[in-house]
Amino acid sequence: MNESSPVTEISDAESIEPNDRPWERLEELADAGDAEALSAYLDSLSVGDQALALSRTDEAHHQTVLTTLSVEDAAELLRHLSESQAADLVDSLPAEDAAAIVQEMPSDEQADLLGDLDADQVSAILQALPNAEAEAVRELTAYSDDVAGGLLVREILRFDRSTKVADVINTLSENADEFRDYDVQYAYLTDENNRLVGVLPMRNLLFARRNDPVADIMIAEPLSLRDITPLDDLIDFFDTHHFLGVPVVDAEGKLLGVVHRNAVDYEATRAAENDFLKSQGIIGGEELRTMPLFLRARRRLSWLSINILLNIGAAAVIAIYQDTLEKVIALAVFLPIISDMSGCSGNQAVAVSMRELSLGLVRPTEMVRVWLKEVSVGLINGAALGLLVAIVAIVWNGNPYLGLVVGVALFFNTLIAVSIGGTVPLLLKRFGFDPAVASGPLLTTVTDMCGFFLVLGLATAMLNRLL
Amino acid sequence: MNESSPVTEISDAESIEPNDRPWERLEELADAGDAEALSAYLDSLSVGDQALALSRTDEAHHQTVLTTLSVEDAAELLRHLSESQAADLVDSLPAEDAAAIVQEMPSDEQADLLGDLDADQVSAILQALPNAEAEAVRELTAYSDDVAGGLLVREILRFDRSTKVADVINTLSENADEFRDYDVQYAYLTDENNRLVGVLPMRNLLFARRNDPVADIMIAEPLSLRDITPLDDLIDFFDTHHFLGVPVVDAEGKLLGVVHRNAVDYEATRAAENDFLKSQGIIGGEELRTMPLFLRARRRLSWLSINILLNIGAAAVIAIYQDTLEKVIALAVFLPIISDMSGCSGNQAVAVSMRELSLGLVRPTEMVRVWLKEVSVGLINGAALGLLVAIVAIVWNGNPYLGLVVGVALFFNTLIAVSIGGTVPLLLKRFGFDPAVASGPLLTTVTDMCGFFLVLGLATAMLNRLL
Structure with missing residues (x-):
């Protein structure tokens, strides 16, 4: 829908090749500063075309696009891109804007992204984050990508073991919006020292008496892994156990978060692929032709x-x-x-x-x-x-x-x-x-x-x- | 714990290198025909050692091991092995035994396994299966690995849209054992012609009146994909949508099953890895050194x-x-x-x-x-x-x-x-x-x-x- 080109294509052809140069339309909308139109346009593009359009716009427009979008939409956009492209975009943002977007990401993706940024940008972002958040991010990025601590998500349902069934159900119902993106098959129960004591399959709530403490229907002494568990052991764990995720604890048994099978599969196959490229002497970091x-x-x-x-x-x-x-x-x-x-x-x-x-x-x-x-x-x-x-x-x-x-x-x-x-x-x-x-x-x-x-x-x- | 060797090692050393030649112990237990001891021994091995032990035993013992184990344990063992090794083992089994094990596997793994077997063994297994089961397996194996139909699981929670909330909860509670391995975040609702009409997030059951039909709390007109959707489009779909799975329908809108994000990720990375090996001219099928x-x-x-x-x-x-x-x-x-x-x-x-x-x-x-x-x-x-x-x-x-x-x-x-x-x-x-x-x-x-x-x-x- 370039203004200079008359609309002569039939609509069928248009739906196959909606825009041959999506980066032009992207720059146009970013310059106009209309967050809603920009977000709608990006949604209309396939993931590949989003990546393509962004890779073909200049650095000034990267910034305009990411700051025009709402922080939620910007975070969503970044997670669809390859890690090297996402890092490239965030490196070019002012630290304040970058921090706002980082806050919207799940913790495992925060850690991945920050690991790929320039050191200067990382410390600027940490300064711009609220103290508690910065502390949590700093903890996560201290782990490398190939141990449990580097792969975990902190956004989990977590209750004290003395909580009543009815209170858990109410919390879920009241915060349904916030929990939508969580993995809600299980809640994790902790003692007064924040140590993991049980896992609660959510469907158990269906059959429970509302006044009982959740500890009555939890699975006690659940399997958990240490934060320093290496990737190889995580792969073994998920090979042997048919779970979607496993809780991760620190040296004192304190619950840190959950590592999902997805994250382990992804790291495992990425490691295998990189190994092979390395064995052929082909890789020297992830090259994209948009790099200098x-x-x-x-x-x-x-x-x-x-x-x-x-x-x-x-x-x-x-x-x-x-x-x-x-x-x-x-x-x-x-x-x-x-x-x-x-x-x-x-x-x-x-x-x-x-x-x-x-x-x-x-x-x-x-x-x-x-x-x-x-x-x-x-x-x-x-x-x-x-x-x-x-x-x-x-x-x-x-x-x-x-x-x-x-x-x-x-x-x-x-x-x-x-x-x-x-x-x-x-x-x-x-x-x-x-x-x-x-x-x-x-x-x-x-x-x-x-x-x-x-x-x-x-x-x-x-x-x-x-x- | 070889009978001829005196137990002189200290227990610590034993736990590090529990058995240097696990295949000998495996053959011993298989020959003794003790299903329980065999199963316990296999459980004590890491996934790698299970694969190693089986790869070093002869064909006669493959058969003894798989038929001595319960069919559930045998199915569980096979799914931990690489596809080529699993196919190799099942090829050597009598069709009756193979069919019994295949029946215990989730449908996407059935399709994978049968796709790797000899054609003769496949038809023998299909003959040995009950008619309905054989028909379903035949349908699944008709799809290739790189379309939605070849990646779906049929084991999903499926209800008629007129079912009452209370009946769904009762069904879940009565069949808790059977459903344990299912992905139970969502149930799928169909009309009288088995066409998909809605998706029911299980947590909605928590807040629903028990006498209402589930149709009242379902997400109507849910996203679904055709069985012939190619892998590239599936990858795009899961990149764009933050779902763990998507229902798959045939040309008439009938619900066939669900494709999970896991399965798509796995196929995608496998395809990428194979592509690279192919581009270097290195691959000629998956070679293992135990092959002829x-x-x-x-x-x-x-x-x-x-x-x-x-x-x-x-x-x-x-x-x-x-x-x-x-x-x-x-x-x-x-x-x-x-x-x-x-x-x-x-x-x-x-x-x-x-x-x-x-x-x-x-x-x-x-x-x-x-x-x-x-x-x-x-x-x-x-x-x-x-x-x-x-x-x-x-x-x-x-x-x-x-x-x-x-x-x-x-x-x-x-x-x-x-x-x-x-x-x-x-x-x-x-x-x-x-x-x-x-x-x-x-x-x-x-x-x-x-x-x-x-x-x-x-x-x-x-x-x-x-x-």
């Missing part, structure tokens, strides 16, 4: 420059055998093939080991078992690939010994690649390293070196047959 | 054999320039470096494009925008990498023109790699292909070819300077 150019270039380059040094190290093997290569130049055609194929076989083995480690199907000490399993696959696949490359070499070059050299080299290098690829993640894990982060680069450097050494070493030994 | 050797070898080889053909194609460029290479053998040292580094830069661009596509931050038509963003990063990183490799070449070889050739080649090939890596996923998506599946291999083949061509073509043009 030099930041993007620097992040990518940090990994590329390590990789090129490793590559140069491997290529040094070729330099040692220059004389052989000069005499049998056909070998040069096969060096990149051997290098790439071995890297590929090795990465398959890395992927299987990482998966089996994460499923608990293999222990870090079972190196021999994994090695035997990998060698058996390596024998078959190495033979198949070696034979194929040998045939190609013979057909192209005519010299059967060239085929023999490259085929045998690829066979043995496939064995080496799967052996390293399969066992290195176990070894790294066993000695306390992140198996994801180093497997990929380590693997390709070593298999490149071995591959070049095998091809050129074999060729040197058989040089008179190859000439 | 030839299956594992074949799956890995299917991808490796495509890749080696692509590699040979790229290497053919080297063959064309053999004469140049023979004269300036030092170039051979740099060919694998150029190939590997360009692949790496290109994969970074692929990863960013896939991420931006999945977040909706870029549209498949915005090729030029992405290309400009990539070229600007490529100019910086290509210059840095090119300079580095040029310096290495000059220091090692002494000929500044060798440095010029490899540096310029790497500079331009980095530009080519990020341009292709950034835009190919958009292009594939635009023309209806899965952007994940082909980006990686396509990219490396083309960048290898271009890289070899650039190095050797430049060297040929400057041959007299290089000699």
